[in-house]
Amino acid sequence: GGIITQTPKFLIGQEGQKLTLKCQQNFNHDTMYWYRQDSGKGLRLIYYSITENDLQKGDLSEGYDASREKKSSFSLTVTSAQKNEMAVFLCASSIDRAAETLYFGSGTRLTVL
Amino acid sequence: GQQVQQSPASLVLQEGENAELQCNFSTSLNSMQWFYQRPGGSLVSLFYNPSGTKHSGRLTSTTVIKERRSSLHISSSQTTDSGTYLCALVTGFASALTFGSGTKVIPCLP
Numbered sequence A: 001g002g003i004i005t006q007t008p009k010f011l012i013g014q015e016g017q018k019l020t021l022k023c024q025q026n027f028n029h030d031t032m033y034w035y036r037q038d039s040g041k042g043l044r045l046i047y048y049s050i051t052e053n054d055l056q057k058g059d060l061s062e063g064y065d066a067s068r069e070k071k072s073s074f075s076l077t078v079t080s081a082q083k084n085e086m087a088v089f090l091c092a093s094s095i096d097r098a099a100e101t102l103y104f105g106s107g108t109r110l111t112v113l
Numbered sequence B: 001g002q003q004v005q006q007s008p009a010s011l012v013l014q015e016g017e018n019a020e021l022q023c024n025f026s027t028s029l030n031s032m033q034w035f036y037q038r039p040g041g042s043l044v045s046l047f048y049n050p051s052g053t054k055h056s057g058r059l060t061s062t063t064v065i066k067e068r069r070s071s072l073h074i075s076s077s078q079t080t081d082s083g084t085y086l087c088a089l090v091t092g093f094a095s096a097l098t099f100g101s102g103t104k105v106i107p108c109l110p
Helices: none
Strands: A004-007 A010-013 A019-025 A031-037 A043-049 A064-070 A073-078 A087-094 A108-112 B004-007 B010-013 B019-025 B031-037 B043-049 B052-056 B059-064 B069-074 B083-090 B097-099 B103-107
Touching: A004 A087, A010 A019, A019 A031, A019 A087, A019 A108, A031 A064, A031 A073, A043 A064, A043 A073, A043 B097, A073 A087, B004 B083, B010 B019, B019 B083, B031 B059, B031 B069, B043 B052, B043 B059, B043 B069, B043 B083, B069 B083
Parallel strands: A010 A108, B010 B103
Antiparallel strands: A004 A019, A019 A073, A031 A043, A031 A087, A064 A073, A087 A108, B004 B019, B019 B069, B031 B043, B031 B083, B052 B059, B059 B069, B083 B097, B083 B103
16 A cells, blocks of 8 residues: 655744645655645645646645656645645645545645744 | 535534435536545545445445435444545546535534
């Protein structure tokens, strides 16, 4: 079996700060995703990538950048942290875009002071 | 408006009780996925169900396309069932998943 590892588990930043979240998977999956989960709400897609060096914007991409320099890793950058984006950020991967099965990491909880 | 409406928002369950969680959707779909999330944990896929009924242990998923709904039935609930259950509408590839807001299942402690 494989695993998705997200670091850090908890991230605290100042308003306006640039912050980076990291995700690694050892499934050898092609497609990776970043979702944001606000309290009491469903997940919303920020970015996804169907292969190394590919980036596709989701519904919530404004204010974020992403990078897929290797097949196994997908990072997300909050370009200027805002207090209203305190949430849990979840990384996921799937073998391909059909994604009958998505595998999720345990999340990074972002707090903005 | 919201494409996926999930209900109830929360549910208190006594051990041994059955429960039914609902998702209603307003657009056409390829499939419905159900996920389970333990507090502070990652999501685990429970079912990928384009139509009809699927079973896994004490869980049953039923998707009725013409009625635009999918349900998740938990039978003989246990305290380990507590957590959040999320449905997600699949309208194309996984990049087009639209999530419901979740149902939080809370154990009723004696």
